[in-house]
Amino acid sequence: MxxxxxxxxxxxxxxxxxxxxxxxxxxxxxxxxxxxxxxxxxxxxxxxxxxxxxxxxxxxxxxxxxxxxxxxxxxxxxxxxxxxxxxxxxxxxxxxxxxxxxxxxxxxxxxxxxxxxxxxxxxxxxxxxxxxxxxxxxxxxxHGLAAQPVAHHSFEALVSEMVGDTWRMAAYADKGFQARQPLGPDVQMAFDQLVAAGFTDHLPPTVRSLLDR
CATH class of the missing domain: 3.40.50.620 (HUPs)
Known part of the structure; x- marks a missing residue:
């Protein structure tokens, strides 16, 4: 949490x-x-x-x-x-x-x-x-984090969504789709730990396979 x-x-x-x-x-x-x-x-x-x-x-x-x-x-x-x-x-x-x-x-x-x-x-x-x-x-x-999940988008799906969008911060900036965003050590740690816990459904399949190695 x-x-x-x-x-x-x-x-x-x-x-x-x-x-x-x-x-x-x-x-x-x-x-x-x-x-x-x-x-x-x-x-x-x-x-x-x-x-x-x-x-x-x-x-x-x-x-x-x-x-x-x-x-x-x-x-x-x-x-x-x-x-x-x-x-x-x-x-x-x-x-x-x-x-x-x-x-x-x-x-x-x-x-x-x-x-x-x-x-x-x-x-x-x-x-x-x-x-x-x-x-x-x-x-x-x-509203806060606890209120965000809905019947058709569970807490697990929400966490996977946030993990995927955190990855997109750098990936989309590299492609010119977005302005580059800061990524502090606390956010990087949260991302790494949630990926390790399996919240990867919103990551592209190629990225998931690399992170699973």
């Missing part, structure tokens, strides 16, 4: 809220992201909400349509008016989420990005590459 908490803390890099032009909900398996978008809209932080996401590894077959559509339906049910919602239904990763939303909101100067708590660092690292110059506020549902 201590190692899982270390990765959770590492990936939680949210910023203070500011008034913005648009709220963007990044699609995933977690509908609480849509709840957070609806909450921010109701509080008046931005006049428009864009939901982005096709269907990914964790949502394929679990949603009636795209992630964006499922999030939109949830937000509208919570009171966000239809006219204030736009959909982007083709993005399959964070880089595409950002780039494709940019095309939907070309005049936006300040954007509130809403994602899962443990994905905030990946969003902040991807923004300088995929939408340089935009002013970004990053937030997530407001």
């Amino acid at each position: 201590d190692y899982a908490q270390a990765l959770w803390d590492y990936h939680n890099t949210g910023t203070s809220l500011e008034q913005a032009d648009v709220i963007v909900g990044l699609g995933s398996y977690d509908l609480r992201v849509a709840d957070r978008c609806a909450e921010l809209y109701a509080e008046g932080w931005a006049p428009l909400v864009i939901f982005t996401g096709a269907s990914g590894n964790w949502t394929s077959g679990k949603l009636a349509g795209s992630e964006a559509q499922a999030f939109s339906d949830r937000a509208i049910a919570l009171g966000v008016p239809q006219h204030a919602v736009r959909l982007e239904e083709t993005a399959t990763n964070i880089s595409e989420n950002i780039r494709f939303v940019r095309a939907h909101a070309p005049g936006a100067g300040k954007v509130i990005w809403v994602t899962k708590p443990q994905t905030q660092r990946r969003v902040s690292a991807t923004l300088p590459v995929s939408w340089p110059g935009v002013i970004s506020i990053i937030t997530a549902p407001q």
Whole structure:
């Protein structure tokens, strides 16, 4: 649990809220992201909400349509008016989420990005590459590690997700997909120990095979 908490803390890099032009909900398996978008809209932080996401590894077959559509339906049910919602239904990763939303909101100067708590660092690292110059506020549902697992994404799956995303910090920076992120010794130790404990499902197969040697 201590190692899982270390990765959770590492990936939680949210910023203070500011008034913005648009709220963007990044699609995933977690509908609480849509709840957070609806909450921010109701509080008046931005006049428009864009939901982005096709269907990914964790949502394929679990949603009636795209992630964006499922999030939109949830937000509208919570009171966000239809006219204030736009959909982007083709993005399959964070880089595409950002780039494709940019095309939907070309005049936006300040954007509130809403994602899962443990994905905030990946969003902040991807923004300088995929939408340089935009002013970004990053937030997530407001709960801790213990509350993050859901029925269809267990604690074990969550830890594997955080392990995989920690590996991606350096790997994606090397490929030019993200800005490089610091990785302190406590985070490296947590990563190594969780890999040794078998939380490797979110790592590419080639990486898993190397780490298993």
